Amino acid sequence: MAPAIAPVKPSNLAENSFVKALAESSTLNSVPSQFAYANDSRGSHSDSIPIVDFSHLVAGTPDQRAKVLRDLDKACREWGFFVLVNHGIPESLLKAIIEASLEYFELPEETSGGTRPRVRPTLSNPAVAASSIRPTTGFTLWRDFVKSYVHPQFHCPEKPHKLRDVLAEFSEKTRSVARKLLQDIGENLGLEKGYVDEVLKLDSCFQLYAANYYPPCPQPDQAIGLPAHTDHGLLTFLIHNGVAGLQIQHNGEWFNTNSPQNSILVNTADHLEILSNGRYKSVRHRAVVNNEATRISVVMANGAAPDAVVEPAGALVEQDGRAYYHPMKFIEYVETMLSNRLQGKSNLDCIKIQQQEDH
Numbered sequence: 001m002a003p004a005i006a007p008v009k010p011s012n013l014a015e016n017s018f019v020k021a022l023a024e025s026s027t028l029n030s031v032p033s034q035f036a037y038a039n040d041s042r043g044s045h046s047d048s049i050p051i052v053d054f055s056h057l058v059a060g061t062p063d064q065r066a067k068v069l070r071d072l073d074k075a076c077r078e079w080g081f082f083v084l085v086n087h088g089i090p091e092s093l094l095k096a097i098i099e100a101s102l103e104y105f106e107l108p109e110e111t112s113g114g115t116r117p118r119v120r121p122t123l124s125n126p127a128v129a130a131s132s133i134r135p136t137t138g139f140t141l142w143r144d145f146v147k148s149y150v151h152p153q154f155h156c157p158e159k160p161h162k163l164r165d166v167l168a169e170f171s172e173k174t175r176s177v178a179r180k181l182l183q184d185i186g187e188n189l190g191l192e193k194g195y196v197d198e199v200l201k202l203d204s205c206f207q208l209y210a211a212n213y214y215p216p217c218p219q220p221d222q223a224i225g226l227p228a229h230t231d232h233g234l235l236t237f238l239i240h241n242g243v244a245g246l247q248i249q250h251n252g253e254w255f256n257t258n259s260p261q262n263s264i265l266v267n268t269a270d271h272l273e274i275l276s277n278g279r280y281k282s283v284r285h286r287a288v289v290n291n292e293a294t295r296i297s298v299v300m301a302n303g304a305a306p307d308a309v310v311e312p313a314g315a316l317v318e319q320d321g322r323a324y325y326h327p328m329k330f331i332e333y334v335e336t337m338l339s340n341r342l343q344g345k346s347n348l349d350c351i352k353i354q355q356q357e358d359h
């Protein structure tokens with residue numbers, strides 16, 4: 001009987017080839033062993049995944065605004081996830097950033113560094129791209145990706161040339177929407193006006209752009225695009241090329257997300273959990289793969305300023321009688337996660353204050 005998982009990759013592909021090249025190889029009809037990750041990638045459907053109408057937050061009547069603030073609070077509290085509609089970012093820009101990101105993955109693969117170096121982004125090396133690096137979890141992910149720090153300093157891969165302008169505009173537009181949402185979230189948490197902006201130093205907020213490329217996979221239940229994780233930062237924005245794959249965990253169950261035309265999928269991330277002293281949980285999510293179509297997602301992680309120390313808001317600690325998280329400088333948190341030093345552990349778990357530490 002043929003093994004379910006092929007023991008070797010096609011011999012013309014290097015050990016650390018991009019997944020795209022592997023998926024395109026005509027001889028591939030099963031998942032090579034280094035990707036082996038048996039998973040139940042089914043997701044449920046829910047009609048109650050929250051939708052937040054951004055236009056009512058910025059220009060609604062008082063009643064509309066009050067309602068959407070409640071929607072936003074409920075979304076952050078119960079799901080850690082919402083579909084943002086009427087956000088004002090032109091559809092043409094969303095399309096352009098998907099297209100330019102796709103072109104990045106279509107660049108010729110250069111083994112000697114040049115166009116697609118295989119290193120991780122850090123503050124001292126912020127404009128880099130990488131590919132299917134084998135994580136310390138022991139299996140390789142079914143995705144290629146590129147990441148670049150885009151704010152407070154803008155960095156961008158050199159090619160494709162069109163990416164630079166589109167990414168700069170996408171960064172600016174998403175930044176302003178994220179900032180407005182964060183101010184409203186501050187209001188929902190009962191924090192003083194201006195507190196969130198000031199304490200997180202949002203004028204120089206950190207943004208990390210990432211694009212993920214998930215080629216069709218011959219055995220989708222034998223590989224994973226991205227296993228369950230939470231994100232660093234405050235709010236993650238995600239758009240994609242119309243091919244579904246993002247699932248979120250809610251009450252222990254996995255749900256497929258769907259996105260109406262032109263919407264942005266937003267999830268609450270680790271630093272919002274910390275700031276809110278645990279009121280808003282950083283949602284676990286994953287990217288599953290399929291055997292039909294290439295999926296591309298473009299992600300903008302919106303965080304605090306690199307040098308801001310993020311900790312639970314004082315007013316909430318007072319209400320709760322204790323802080324549930326240790327303070328940590330924002331960029332240190334991010335770079336700990338990007339470095340893979342945690343060996344699959346969650347950074348958030350590392351800074352949670354355990355009950356026994358209270359004595």
Ligand SMILES: O=C(O)CCC(=O)C(=O)O
Pocket residue numbers: 210212226231238245246247285286287297299
């Ligand atoms: O591609 C996706 O749907 C998920 C991407 C993601 O979770 C991430 O880049 O952190």
Ligand SMILES: [Fe+2]
Pocket residue numbers: 229230231285
């Ligand atoms: Fe994520």
